[in-house]
Amino acid sequence: xxxxxxxxxxxxxxxxxxxxxxxxxxxxxxxxxxxxxxxxxxxxxxxxxxxxxxxxxxxxxxxxxxxxxxxxxxxxxxxxxxxxxxxxxxxxxxxxxxxxxxxxxxxxxxxxxxxxxxxxxxxxxxxxxxxxxxxxxxxxxxxxxxxxxxxxxxxxxxxxxxxxxxxxxxxxxxxxxxxxxxxxxxxxxxxxxxxxxxxxxxxxxxxxxxxxxxxxxxxxxxxxxxxxxxxxxxxxxxxxxxxxxxxxxxxxxxxxxxxxxxxxxxxxxxxxxxxxxxxxxxxxxxxxxxxxxx
Amino acid sequence: xxxxxxxxxxxxxxxxxxxxxxxxxxxxxxxxxxxxxxxxxxxxxxxxxxxxxxxxxxxxxxxxxxxxxxxxxxxxxxxxxxxxxxxxxxxxxxxxxxxxxxxxxxxxxxxxxxxxxxxxxxxxxxxxxxxxxxxxxxxxxxxxxxxxxxxxxxxxxxxxxxxxxxxxxxxxxxxxxxxxxxxxxxxxxxxxxxxxxxxxxxxxxxxxxxxxxxxxxxxxxxxxxxxxxxxxxx
Numbered sequence: 444x445x446x447x448x449x450x451x452x453x454x455x456x457x458x459x460x461x462x463x464x465x466x467x468x469x470x471x472x473x474x475x476x477x478x479x480x481x482x483x484x485x486x487x488x489x490x491x492x493x494x495x496x497x498x499x500x501x502x503x504x505x506x507x508x509x510x511x512x513x514x515x516x517x518x519x520x521x522x523x524x525x526x527x528x529x530x531x532x533x534x535x536x537x538x539x540x541x542x543x544x545x546x547x548x549x550x551x552x553x554x555x556x557x558x559x560x561x562x563x564x565x566x567x568x569x570x571x572x573x574x575x576x577x578x579x580x581x582x583x584x585x586x587x588x589x590x591x592x593x594x595x596x597x598x599x600x601x602x603x604x605x606x607x608x609x610x611x612x613x614x615x616x617x618x619x620x621x622x623x624x625x626x627x628x629x630x631x632x633x634x635x636x637x638x639x640x641x642x643x644x645x646x647x648x649x650x651x652x653x654x655x656x657x658x659x660x661x662x663x664x665x666x667x668x669x670x671x672x673x674x675x676x677x678x679x680x681x682x683x684x685x686x687x688x689x690x691x692x693x694x695x696x697x698x699x700x701x702x703x704x705x706x707x708x709x710x711x712x713x714x715x716x717x718x719x720x721x722x723x724x725x726x727x728x729x730x731x732x733x734x735x736x737x
Numbered sequence: 738x739x740x741x742x743x744x745x746x747x748x749x750x751x752x753x754x755x756x757x758x759x760x761x762x763x764x765x766x767x768x769x770x771x772x773x774x775x776x777x778x779x780x781x782x783x784x785x786x787x788x789x790x791x792x793x794x795x796x797x798x799x800x801x802x803x804x805x806x807x808x809x810x811x812x813x814x815x816x817x818x819x820x821x822x823x824x825x826x827x828x829x830x831x832x833x834x835x836x837x838x839x840x841x842x843x844x845x846x847x848x849x850x851x852x853x854x855x856x857x858x859x860x861x862x863x864x865x866x867x868x869x870x871x872x873x874x875x876x877x878x879x880x881x882x883x884x885x886x887x888x889x890x891x892x893x894x895x896x897x898x899x900x901x902x903x904x905x906x907x908x909x910x911x912x913x914x915x916x917x918x919x920x921x922x923x924x925x926x927x928x929x930x931x932x933x934x935x936x937x938x939x940x941x942x943x944x945x946x947x948x949x950x951x952x953x954x955x956x957x958x959x960x961x962x963x964x965x966x967x968x969x970x971x
Contacts, residue, residue: 628836
């Protein structure tokens with residue numbers, strides 16, 4: 444019993460991080476049908492920005508988080524402008540190969556400039572441990588921080604997407620680019636904003652991982668990047684609630700599998716679940732294949 | 738209002754529009770009719786900036802708009818209601834109307850205009866929170882037109898508004914087009930339903946394989962023997 448509660452706590456933290464990354468995948472897929480494989484590396488860059496700001500400038504947690512989100516949104520827009528925009532009318536496979544190249548480029552440019560070694564993320568958050576059940580369940584304040592920040596960001600995203608003009612334009616472009624253009628929407632600008640928002644969320648995830656696991660390295664993005672992609676597909680790619688659901692689902696599954704002695708197999712279990720779900724519900728758990736009237 | 742001078746448009750190597758000349762005066766309803774693939778939608782897409790002409794001129798109120806982007810042309814006062822309605826299926830009726838006003842920033846008068854649209858199309862008001870994809874075909878067409886009007890256009894381009902609709906709904910839509918015109922919007926109507934379009938319009942152009950074959954007063958064309966044989970009978 445205590446172990447299950449402990450794993451639930453860990454799973455929610457891991458799930459928050461997956462969900463934040465998965466949101467960027469799903470938003471970009473929704474708008475230009477691209478699986479942006481460089482997204483995990485934007486998250487890595489976010490972690491490094493957080494690392495640099497806390498270590499060398501001594502900034503606190505919240506300022507670093509915000510700065511990292513801003514830096515990542517700029518990076519996301521630059522990547523889109525340089526790498527993806529020129530391919531707007533090319534085949535999807537060229538876009539996908541480009542995304543993989545951008546991913547490798549970001550990883551190895553970091554290795555080249557700062558070296559491949561793992562660095563320690565400073566302890567910028569005081570970690571107070573609250574224990575339950577005579578110390579067998581530990582709730583770290585970091586867990587609470589991660590969850591609260593994730594929820595705040597998700598509420599903010601929900602607000603932007605549903606209540607603001609740019610958010611409505613994003614949804615319109617995702618549904619029908621040409622029709623959106625007929626309304627006077629500048630589609631390129633909207634795509635750029637989508638990358639900015641998705642990348643900002645990845646940047647936040649990077650800093651949260653830094654404070655949670657205390658380490659950063661240039662290749663840290665590929666694992667969680669792939670997992671978040673799985674999470675987005677599990678929930679239904681292109682759907683914002685799907686990414687959130689998929690992220691938490693995957694985080695919980697992984698920690699529970701690890702808890703029962705299967706930590707070696709946790710990735711295998713994650714991907715097995717993906718295969719099963721895609722066999723039964725190809726559109727993802729929250730995806731629907733609605734036929735629309737024409 | 739709008740003038741096309743010797744307009745040539747290509748799709749790759751295909752010469753889709755050949756020296757099109759067309760003129761729409763303020764306050765008119767002009768219809769462009771022709772068979773499938775004759776170049777009707779291509780003409781509209783070129784006017785609204787989605788396709789760029791190879792040569793020729795598009796003049797909106799005397800201003801050359803050849804090189805302007807689609808969003809800039811919307812800002813100049815032209816709305817395009819695309820073929821197949823193309824409403825945003827997973828957005829509510831309300832949100833679709835708001836998207837129509839995308840180029841405007843005057844929140845207060847946007848709200849008033851939405852009210853006006855609900856007066857013009859009472860059925861949309863009943864369904865304002867519903868997703869547009871759940872509306873019937875006729876309601877979607879009404880929404881598409883209302884959405885187009887939300888940019889407060891001087892000229893509205895309507896691409897096949899009767900497509901796939903029951904005759905009774907088509908009548909309703911055409912009545913609405915007449916009303917919109919009376920309220921001061923100039924209309925360019927593209928139709929395959931030549932009979933109805935000619936009855937509604939002031940003037941008409943008949944396009945065939947990318948060329949204007951005939952033009953004239955809509956009532957005259959309706960009586961024209963050749964037009965009757967080619968477009969109205971059989």
